[in-house]
Amino acid sequence: MTTATKIVTSRAPVKEVIKDASMVKQKEMMAAHYERLTSAPETGAKVASTFVPGNLNELIMCFDLVNNLPEVNAIQNGLRRVSGSYVLEAEKIGHSEDVCTYVKSDLGMMAKGNIAPNGKKFPDPDVLLLSYTGCFTFMKWFELLREQYKCETVMLHTPYMGDGKITKNMIDYMVKQLKDDIIPTLERVSGVKFDIDRLREYLRKSTKAEDDLVHVLQSAKAKPAPIDAYFGGIYYIGPIFGAFRGTQDAIDYYRFLREEVDERFAKGQGPVTPDGDMGKEKYRLVVEGPPNYTSFRQFWKMFYDEGAVVVASSYTKVGGVYDFGFRHDADNPLETLAEYCLGVYTNRSLPMRIDMLTNYIKEYEADGLLINSIKSCNSFSAGQLLMMREVEKRTGKPAAFVESDLVDPRYFSAANIKNRLESYFQMIDQKRAGAVAAA
């Protein structure tokens, strides 16, 4: 089922945007969460700021803490096209033009009143839970926030999978931090005693939602793919990568989404785009890297206008890699949190990331790899040119490279990206024609 929603943007005054019913439901969930968060001063709820990759939502809920995710706030500000002014504000107060724009959007937002997407003020966090995995910038980000909020800060350090494996030493280290630092700190801040059975219950719920998420993402193996696993996928990962993993809401959402996608598959339909049902599927792509959020719809349109659908993406694994079998395990509650953090996409070595992308191209029968390289995200971007060459070499499929940024509109050059995409689609056509001629 699709719905038309009136969207007001600064550039286009009024435009009808078509959304899946699941997208509408997800939007309602996010709105409810922001309401819960911004009403914390009235309700007395305590707030934990934390990050998407390696988030410990099940554990946070054990202490009745409300989760605030600064990257998600930055994304919301990007989509609403206010991040640009926040980034400028942060640069004005001394932050370098070279560093992560999520950080600057967050700091600029604070400097300009810390207003949430619902128009209300974000509450100050009671604790900064620095569950730091896959990106060094997180560490500095929360040091910067700690300087301003002067609140308790606790770190869960996740070692990097440099050799492509999770070792006992890594798990032991993380479990020890959970037991000795994280849990006692959250108990102290919240005033709620830790109950491991409560954690197990949340973890069981996580597993159910994770099963359905994987089913949805893997539906794109079908031809035509009933979903777009990058642009649409970003909506799909929202609840589970954010404040809902381990909740009944997440179970309900992913079951609803699964049924919606199954229905599209049964009807042989492609993805829903902001302009309605996508036309004929002409190109199947795997995409590496985050999207640009300030021109998200414009970027997406460049794909669906050409009949290009993204069948798999690495960005939808940044808050957890579930498609190779990992599920949160209620029988080993602390170990499973450690394993989850260790396994997120950007905590995987470059060879592992190349293997993943190569396998996606083969399993999802994609025409090639597109890399959207993000200026302010070295965790993703450093090494992507080698990744591109390796994937091309291993699959024989063409790859392309575009550059933009997360939430800084200055680094989105629509004409350049469109030109490159058009050339890339021509390259795929030529490759196909060559293959037919050779046969």
Place this chain on the structure above:
Amino acid sequence: MAASLNLTATADIIARASALFEDLSFASARQWKMAEPGRKVVGYMPIYVPREIIHAAGMLPLGIVGGGDQLEVIHGDAYYQSYICRIPRSTIELGVSGRLDFVDGMLFPSICDVIRNLSGMWKLMFPNVYSRYFDVPQNYRDDTGGNFYVNELIELRHDLGNLRGKPISDDELRRSIATYNENRQLVRDLYAFRAEKPWQAPAAEVYLVVRAGLVLPVEEHSAMLREYLAAVRAEERPMRDNCRVVLTGMFCEQPPLNLIKSLELSGCYVVDDDLLLVTRWLIGDVAVEGDSIENLALAFLHHSESTAAKYEPNQKEKGQHLVRAVKRSGAEGVIFAAPSFCDPALLERPMLQHVLKDAGIPYIAFKYAENSGQMQPIREQAGTFADSIKLWSAA
């Protein structure tokens, strides 16, 4: 007569250190390797690796800090976008151009996402070289981060033992710790001497002499440090009316030598810095007796430098290392010099600046790349800073 002899000695030492600095083919390390069959060389990148373990395996630890301003990067740029710092691309250039073809292993310490990802690139590009991402804890409790780090060190010791074909013994480790303790003490002596009499030990000379320690066997480097200290102590050099500054932010990608020279020429004596931190990362001696791996771990946890790549768990302590460095060295200001696109240094900078502001310590900031060629803007900025400090102090 004695002065002229000492002047010659200083010039000779600096000439040798300069030759080592300029040699992008690492001839001295190659010669060391060729001198005896079976010798191996293990490269490492900034900021810190426990060189004692490499040395204990009878191997030469070789510091790789990019290609500087004399290396033409032809291939390396094809691996990196324009918005990524310079050190990984020139390091790749060193690799693909064959300049590191004698290196048997490479260690990539935990410092930032770029160096982290370079570890994976190295595995793919040089599959016959032992490559390891060297992880360090961000938790400094003995029974948590300490245990993790001990196990990482044990694994490194095991791997390097395998690389040479014979396990590293406890005695070998103890001897190496003692050897590096001596080297660290000499570097500390040199830094203390420069802080006392910066006109006697110019920053560019100190840099070259310390940098020689990245390519020389540690024993030879300690001899060089002793000779240099003796030479500059005996020599009388003219004192300029410069201000005294601490340099910070240069812990990874190195500035061009000309940049360091330019700062002094523009009126700033460098009395402390965070260049080549591996040579003094561990503060004080590492215990020689007892379990060497535990001793190295304890030194890392409790007696190591503060820098942007480390988490500071205590907000009150944030940036205080810089204030202490200013006080210890008698500096009058701080120069923040960070490589372009260096996430750790640039994200850290505003926090450190706030601390300095609260402490009433003046500062300036600029960026550089290892191949920056135009020094005039930096000279002007540093010169103005020096003038303002002098005027301020006089008032």
